[in-house]
Amino acid sequence: MTATILLLSGPNLDLLGQREPEVYGTAALEDHRRVAEEAATRHGYRLEHRQSNHEGDLVDAVHAAGGYAAGIVVNPGALTHYAWSLHDALAAFDGPVVELHLSNPQRREPWRHRSVVSPVATGVVAGFGGDGYRLAIEALVGLLRPR
Ligand code: DQA
Numbered sequence: 001m002t003a004t005i006l007l008l009s010g011p012n013l014d015l016l017g018q019r020e021p022e023v024y025g026t027a028a029l030e031d032h033r034r035v036a037e038e039a040a041t042r043h044g045y046r047l048e049h050r051q052s053n054h055e056g057d058l059v060d061a062v063h064a065a066g067g068y069a070a071g072i073v074v075n076p077g078a079l080t081h082y083a084w085s086l087h088d089a090l091a092a093f094d095g096p097v098v099e100l101h102l103s104n105p106q107r108r109e110p111w112r113h114r115s116v117v118s119p120v121a122t123g124v125v126a127g128f129g130g131d132g133y134r135l136a137i138e139a140l141v142g143l144l145r146p147r
Pocket of ligand 1: 011012075076077078100101102103105112
């Protein structure tokens with residue numbers, strides 16, 4: 001059976017393409033999903049994508065992932081900076097987690113400098129724009145490779 005990677009997208013990422021293009025670029029979330037899916041498929045994985053503007057939905061998606069996903073790539077949007085329930089859900093997930101951001105939050109407003117997700121992520125990909133989706137999948141695949 002083909003192993004699955006969950007790509008999880010948080011609030012406002014459904015607006016990518018129209019939302020602050022000078023920060024996030026002009027590609028839509030569907031474009032990023034396709035890039036991630038191509039990278040996953042290239043490495044023999046299936047990609048599942050969930051986007052929600054609601055914290056609880058993302059928590060539920062992480063719980064469900066425990067039953068079927070080998071690893072998670074998550075761009076939590078603004079939830080990155082305060083969603084402890086997402087932190088706890090990811091802490092309970094038994095597999096690698098890659099935190100992903102289009103922008104580099106460390107170069108932005110001070111409130112974006114803290115991530116409550118980073119302490120439960122295996123690693124972080126940030127600041128590479130849309131290319132980050134390919135990089136994050138490749139990083140996750142590397143973590144899933146038996147060693
Ligand atoms: C983001 C960075 C967050 O600070 C912001 O709230 C987002 C997008 C990024 O991909 O750069 O919604 O996660």
